[in-house]
Amino acid sequence: MTAAVDRTRRERRLNRRIADAALRYLLMLLLALGLFGVILLLSGKNPLHAYADILRATLGSTYGFSEVLVAMTPMLITAMAVALPSRVGLINVGVEGQLYMGACLATWGALTFIDLPAWALLPLMVLLGMIGGAAWAFVPGYLKAIGLVNETITSLLLNSVAPKVVSFFIFGFWHGPMDTNKTANFVSAARLPTFFGTRVDLSLIFALALLVLFWYVMRYSRWGLEMRAIGGNPQAALRNGIPLKAYQVGIMCLGGAIAGLAGMALVSGYFGLLLANFSSGIGYMGFLISWLSFGDPLGVLLVSFLVSVITTGGNLLQLTQGLPYAAINILLALALYIVLARPTFVRGAK
């Protein structure tokens, strides 16, 4: 009896939290749009037309919405790769590099085992991608655990090494005769399946599953509890018998593995080939999203959605309103600033 009451109360509280968060982000979005509207007005454009264009291009059609999901998927995964280590107090700035290494190893799988059927090849590529990312993250994780170097610095510096490694393999071994800065198109067995004739692929399911799993583990499992303990006070956690070093190395590697999965998803789903310098900062975007949403799964989902709507819809502004590309960056930065400032429209918002 009490358990049932408890449950309904908890459900109600969760529902209210979701509604609060959604309302909060909606108001923040409106504020950002208001400010950007002023900029549009100053440059002689009609903001209402511009926003109507953005909405029509993103949420107004199945195609537009599918493109938003396509843009959102890698952001979700890379944000998870930051959010997880942040729970034990590790700052993983190295997602970009881990993503490249994951993509690199997954590509090796795709180009080597071309005769495998999809049901064997795709899991293999996922595994390889995760190993690639984890191996790249092991370096900063281990150096941190033995108390040698701060992981923020090492993971960041490794970001500029990983694209070089990818370029080495592309230009050295994997390129085609004319297209020397990319591999040949992957065989269809190495491509993630897509849904309903859109470009939304299986990695969206990966991303959402990861999100739920992350939320569940952090909330209900012993690991989650221990990780929160480490994040709160590492020394106290250590004295309570929690294996601090093992957690630091393990969680960093796990974060790297998730980033590697994002790399695998990009080459296997989105691109269908490996291209030199393919990422254009998706790893950094994931970092930004994760920290803006305080590593909260729901926040990650909302902020990534917001960013994807702006980037996909914003690109259209060039075509319909003749705005330069820089305008989209300004809108994005405004939106992120306001999310950062977290104005307290709603009671309980921090």
Added chain:
Amino acid sequence: MHTHLRKVFVCLLCISLLLTACAAPAAPTAAPAPTQPPAQPTAAPAQPTATPAEPCLIVGALYGGPKNDAGYNQAMAGSMAAMAKNIPCVKLIEAENVPDEAGAKTTMENMIRQGARLIFATAFNHQNPAFELSKTYKDVIFEHAGGWMMSDNFANYFGAPPNSWYAMGVAAGSMTKSNKLGFVAAFPLGWTITFINAFTLGARSVNPQAQTIVAYTFSWGDRTKEADTTNSLINQGVDVITMHVDSPSTVIGTAESRGVYSIGFQDLSAQQFAPQYWITGTGYTLGGKITWLTQSVIDKTWKPIFLRCGVKDGCMAIAPFGPKVPKEVQDKTLQAMKDTDDGKIVVFKGPIKDQSGAVKVAEGETLADDKLGSVNWFVEGVVGSPK
């Protein structure tokens, strides 16, 4: 303490985002035109969607970088603007900083949704996605700058830079004192290698001692790396520098500040960055051909052709010479340009040896035009790796 650190971190990232937004040279949004009064939303001037006359054709053009980079993208955008001026009934919709490969698909689909029936895809990595879309949208014509794929509704166009590069090499080879020429390249692509080879052959035709030292930045537009690479080439004793990256401004500006000669490529406006040590440069002036292609689409006479055109067709031009270039060097350069255009000099005519001394093009043979995009060896006299 942690939240503070976090806020500072995110703040920095946001600032960097804003900075990249403003980093594009003279981004128009950063400085709204002072002449325009802040209009009321209702009183805003007629939107493009409400233009009275139906356009005779909607043309989409996409660029890989910013339109005002004084380099490749500016050259491409300039030729589009020339076309739009020549054919006033055309409505031109443009997108800059369009990402590579799969990322460009969204932009092109959006253009088609806006009614575009002719699309100019101008970045190297736009070819695959454009070709794939051309299979889906049979009623849309795609033109790619510098590609090689062809189909019923997909063709390509470009200037023919090897001849101009040969002439640039003649100028560089005549001006150098140290006999070391520097070449900053983005990627070891087939075309880039062909440009370097033509440049070196030109230089060695007037100065057999000349060497070209090649260094890559592995990016079309990384200004920090371009400056670093330029400086390290100059530190090795290079006294003439040129480049194949999107925007020549950084390389040329850095060379100018070190008092080293430079040769421009992509857009003729690069000269503004080197008032003193500019030798000359070559750039794309494709406006005429773009106009012709667009008109043929309007007239429904368009056919897929593999279009390459040089200086004499008006597709490429030679920039004015700098103040320190002697008259005889100017004459020699212009003569080389004329001879290559007339066919008196064939740039890739054998015998041509590669770096190891092996004969790559035998006596009496010529490297075919369709092979130039996939060259993977450097001619004798180039220092660097073609990989």
